[in-house]
Amino acid sequence: AEQFFPVLVFRTGAYAPNGTPWANGYVDYLKLVNARGGMNGVKITFEECETGYATDRSVECYERLKGKGGGATLVQPLSTGATFALTEKAPGDKIPLVTAGYGRSESADGGVFKWNFPLLGTYWVAADVLLQHIAKKEGGWDKLKGKKIALVYHDSPYGKEPIPLLQERSKLHGFELQLLPVTAPGVEQKATWLQVRQSKPDYTLLWGWGVMNSTALKEAQATGYPREKMYGVWWAGAEPDVKDVGDGAKGYSAVTIQHGAEPNAKVVQDILKEVHAKGQGTGPKDEVGQVLYMRGLLSAMLGVEGVKRAQERFGKGKHMDGDQVRWGLENLALDQKKLDALGLAGVMRPVSTSCVDHMGSSWARVHSWDGKQWNFTSDWYQADDSIIKPMVKATAERYATEKKLTRRTPEDCQS
Amino acid sequence: MGPFLEILFGGLMTGMLYSLIALGFVLIYKASGVFNFAQGAMVLFAALAMARFAEWIPKYSGIANPIVVNVLAFAGAFVVMIGVAWSIERLVLSRLVNQEGITLLMATLGVTYFLEGLGQTLFGSDIYKIDVGMPKDPIFLLEKTFEGGLLVNKEDLYAALIAAAMVALLALFFQKTATGRALRAVADDHQAAQSIGIPLSTIWVIVWSVAGFVALVAGVIWGSKLGVQFSLSLVALKALPVVILGGLTSVPGAIIGGLVIGVGEKLSEVYVGPLLGGGIEIWFAYVLALLFLLFRPQGMFGEKIIDRV
Amino acid sequence: MSNENILLNVNGIEVIYNHVILVLKGVSLQVKEGAVVALLGGNGAGKTTTLRAVSNLLAGERGAVTKGSIELRGERIEKLSTAEMVGRGVIQVMEGRHCFAHLSIEENLMTGAYTRKDGKAAVAATLEKVYNYFPRLKTRSKSQAAYTSGGEQQMCAIGRALMANPKMVLLDEPSMGLAPQIVEEVFEIVKDLNQREGVTFLLAEQNTNMALRYADYGYILENGRVVMDGAAAALRENEDVKEFYLGMGGGDRKSFKDVKSYKRRKRWLA
Amino acid sequence: MFYRENGQFKTSYRADSQIFPIRQDQIAIALLLLIAFVLVPLFASEYLFRAILIPFLILSLAALGLNVLVGYCGQISLGTGAFMAVGAYAAYNFHVRIEGMPLIASLLLGGLCATVVGVLFGIPSLRIKGLYLAVATLAAQFFCDWAFLRIKWFTHDSPSGNVSVSGLQIMAYSIESPVQKYLFCLSFVALFALLTKNLVRSAIGREWMAMRDMDVAAAVIGIRPVYAKLSAFAVSSFIVGVAGGLWGFVHLSSWEPAAFSIDRSFQLLFMVIIGGLGSVMGSFFGAAFIIILPIVLAQIPHWFGLPIQTETASHLEFMIFGALIVFFLIVEPHGIARLWSTAKEKLRLWPFPH
Amino acid sequence: MAEKKIGEVILEVKNISLAFGGVKALTDISFDVREHEIRAIIGPNGAGKSSMLNCINGVYQPQQGAISLRGRSFERMNSRLRLRTMAEMGVARTFQNLALFKGMSVLDNIMTGRNLHMKRNLLWQALRWGPAEREENEQREKVERIIDFLEIQAFRKTPVGRLSYGLQKRVDLGRALAMEPQVLLLDEPMAGMNVEEKQDMCRFILDVNDEFGCTIVLIEHDMGVVMDISDRVVVLDYGKKIGDGTPAEVRRNDDVISAYLGTSH
């Protein structure tokens, strides 16, 4: 049997520098699985489709690939816009959407969003962890009172996602939140950073993507804003974001979605040995194990594990259909033992999902750029469920009423 | 006062950079009546060539001196741009003589796609670095007068100076030489220009080469600011209101327009933006240009639109 | 006709516009060095098209010569560019003026000298000559061409071509829109340049009377074919020509008021 | 031989001014409609519907609207995306805020809102011309992009600025399956195409074209520039607005302002230019060229099993697409529609040229 | 031929002056045009003839003086309204430099001339059914008559941009005629025509004038035409009026001879 994975990527255009390593990691992992005999003997087939990060091209790719190879196993839209559009289509097609580290935050609620899997963390997790880190630095939540935190964000749904959480926290702890939108694509940010210079926020959160990130760092340098006070989301914390800023980005930190750059992880070594050494590697060798590469790799891993989990229930060595894969994804139980076996020791923490919790983990760390590479500079944090959960629930409920959906019943969860 | 001056100054600097790109548009429009949609792609292409040459030259020839490398890379990239200009004339423009502006605009769109594809194929689609030794850190002036000093960005300052020099040169060229006159004639009426023996192909190769040069300079400056990657081609969009505000046919217009837009958008974002939730600078530039055009439909320095029976 | 001094030899050309519209259906004509040849014919006969074919301005109109040949001093020229034709001394004055609207009259004239290599002084002298021919241009020299009167633009277009010091001029309806005195003037200029500087002229004209008075030879074109040709003097005496092109059916010039019926078909059998 | 109008004599002006005066054309168009309405729904795959036909139809409609403005009235617009957005968001608001609002009414009302905005941004056209006018429409584009992100009311207080609709119905008849959606769009498109064709070959259409070709002369013969230009803006933005509604409601179901970004505006403008300015048919050709061609190009390597990397393939796709645009323009600067009619003219003469 | 009946003054130009920057195009010009008359304006190039038409027609606004049509004057209207009112009052014109709608077919060009007579609104037109269609066909019939007359049937559906210069001038005339004007302003309608074509055109102008009682103001450089068909002639030179009267009078006027006619006529 074979299992087909569509791979929506962007290897050209404005976002290519960020999209390419992700795609390389994703594909390399699939190749690794195949090199080891597949998923319990089920070979993975896959096909890349170039979206150019455009929603309509993404929809076209989705439609083109969803029926191939006996039906798509799952889809990773790899863009917030496409996620929104596909969220409406996936239920009809019965295809799980895996959006590891992006997508809509409220889709963590599996009771409403049956087919969405924002595994490992949503933007609310990212924002919460960043604030926790800052609070810890300052010496406690109470020290945030009267402080000023600026959010420099990509002016789009993606950039606006963290705002509700930040507002919630700012009400709670009494810090001032300054919102500074940057018009896409973000090549011109002088006004933004002059504003930062003027209002002198104690911390600045960076919610950018693509060229916006490096530009922000360069403008921060040009206006003398200390990079040590800048914290990025995980889409603003990879090599392409800082590479050409070099020393100028020294001291800048970003939250990571569990992993960072992991050149020494076992799984990376395995890929180098079993895929690249055989001349089957997808990208340049020296980029294997970089941050975005790892993100792609882990996304693929989660999908594969979802299928394997489903096989445990529905029959090993068989082809899994969308419904079954969905069940697998919402019953993931990646404990430490499994992670070690996968070569992911030290890369991530255990993940376990459920019918209601489609996120599976809300742990994250912070890493910083030292001018040459990313290094972890914090311990693990867990996002505060007591804040996030009600927000997720409320937003998801609203979505459900708007769409006239009913919450899934416990029986439905069994299917 | 201090912040205001800083913003004003920052706006002027940004405006200068817009002008540099606007200049490329004006040049080609003025000389052939073509609104060159491919200007952004040319900036990207030139910058990519420069960045990769600067990477490849030390690797394959062993020359290590960064100045020599940069000069060689720049020269190489210029040669590439001349090649681009020549091919565009040969394959596109010469076959579309005497067609309407909108057709030519469309053709440059085709060129855009082609250059974007070719550029990424030849030079890659990652982020590359151009390092021509531009200083990145800020300097502070008048620290006595203002608290915290007046922030000035040296990189911007150099860039603005270069832009100003190029604009001055080109303005002279258009106004004072016979070729300049011929270029304007071509823009007015391809066929009549042909009929009196102005060799369109030569003219176009020259103009597109010059525009290629301007694109290269813009690419180097913006590239050293932003890093060289695909987004560079999007910067061209920012130059659009500049060209139109300044007047499509005016070289000095490009510069004044750039300054006005630069200052206008920065001041508006900082002082008006917060009232409206921010992010207004993009439309503000256009509304500014629009209001101005209501009073002067040909832009600040554009040639008067002829309207006569 | 002896072959040596044939400057321009158009041999059975067909011209098609837009790949479908056949306009010239085999036109042949010859222009001797130093001659003034008139090309006559009604509206839409193909005069302009013939001139465009010679000066290679067809491409811009999406037209093409599909048959026949055109030779200049024995050299095939269908493949040359217009600029190269100007380089060989052949210049066309386009019908409908085509001045550079944004340039001043003087700048318009100066662009005409773009191909000249003989120095500023010589160009200045020619400019002076053109101003002498058309004093009206001098008074308007600083105004933008778009804002001059129709006749002034016509003078500008003719003057601009003269600025190139051409060997051969293709004049397309030079008299259009000009006051009678100026028309006379233009034809005097033609005669003058022809006799003193040996410039050859091929002129498409509706003012048949004038054209045949100054030309040596004439071709009559109807429907894309040459229907008659001959020495100018002979044509002037031809009865048909008299009736249709000179308005002198039966010998005398008729008053325009007394012409009784319109819509008489042209009687040339193509 | 086959394509002749010999022997088809028109005995009345009415017969002569039909949309397709030649019998062969009438047959062809009837066949086309038959195929579109009957055969395609029977045989096309879901992929074809969802990824190609529906977007193609909707964007053709938008292109048609834009063609009224740019092609017929000569006013260059780069704000089409904005007018689509207005149509979509307005329709959305009617849909969710007013209980029981029929779908078609929402869409048409959305179109009306777009009309208002279009006319508003069209006012500068009374003074500003040509490329300079592009700035006014760009202002509309960026302002609307910004407004739909920033003003929560438009998005029914959705925090991210993203909205979604579902459960489309016309009179208890739901429009869910690809075929239903396709037929729904097709009906809109066919109807609007017919109405537009009627407009452009009537007095108002001639007024638009007169404004486009020579506005002073048009004013001299008594055409009111204000009325002509603003009516073009109105008609155009109405159609574009409805297309925007369809794009949001039927194609995407869930969208963010980026779905109607400046890229969309450019895309549509390019469709009408390459398809043929001032030609109803051209809008369809253009949409087909710009939407379908890249998709086809992207799939060619797969069809032939060529082992090309995604990256290389899409770079090649860019280059080929660009080259094709230039190629078509060189063959016929007035767009594919003109190429088509030239081809027909040739066919008319075949096999005896001239 | 029956003596034609020349009526009251229909158009009166009083002390018009027009300058563009430093260029005085018209200085203190006065003349009148009577109903049913063929009034010619002649003068050397750049004398201000076309500018005069532009003033009458409302394209230019003279700085001084007044123009009245049937006793109504238009100074205080804005230019858009002025042009429209002029058209509604039955003033039509042709242009010296072609001002056709290049992208439209010959038929459509001439049909635009009938737009003023078409009353159905936008919705009717979109449906093109019943009355709207009937109206369209009625107008079409009138236009076909003009096309017939101008002998451009063969080019009915050709875009005018593809026609030769002379044919385009005919279409321009056709468009003006389609307006069923009461006053027809013609700016060098016969430039670029040969004698035979000019004869046809003259006959036609005379017919329009006789049968429909159309008043005609004609600019023409062909003295033969002017002398033969016009009733009265105004002569302009450098923006000044130097002569006014019947052709015969003008021909004898010394100023006119030296400024324009020269001795050969």
Ligand SMILES: Nc1ncnc2c1ncn2[C@@H]1O[C@H](COP(=O)(O)OP(=O)(O)OP(=O)(O)O)[C@@H](O)[C@H]1O
């Ligand atoms: N660009 C063009 N495309 C298509 N047809 C054209 C084009 N130019 C001219 N024609 C056609 O070719 C024929 C001859 O045109 P041409 O301009 O040569 O005539 P002409 O003799 O100069 O007439 P005129 O005295 O009116 O200027 C006409 O029927 C015209 O419609």
Ligand SMILES: Nc1ncnc2c1ncn2[C@@H]1O[C@H](COP(=O)(O)OP(=O)(O)OP(=O)(O)O)[C@@H](O)[C@H]1O
């Ligand atoms: N819009 C304008 N702006 C500036 N000058 C103008 C304008 N219109 C006309 N003129 C000038 O006014 C003078 C009169 O022009 P007009 O066109 O009326 O001449 P005309 O008598 O029609 O000449 P022709 O017989 O050559 O057509 C000319 O010198 C012309 O340059």
Ligand SMILES: [Mg+2]
């Ligand atoms: Mg001609």
Ligand SMILES: [Mg+2]
């Ligand atoms: Mg005149």
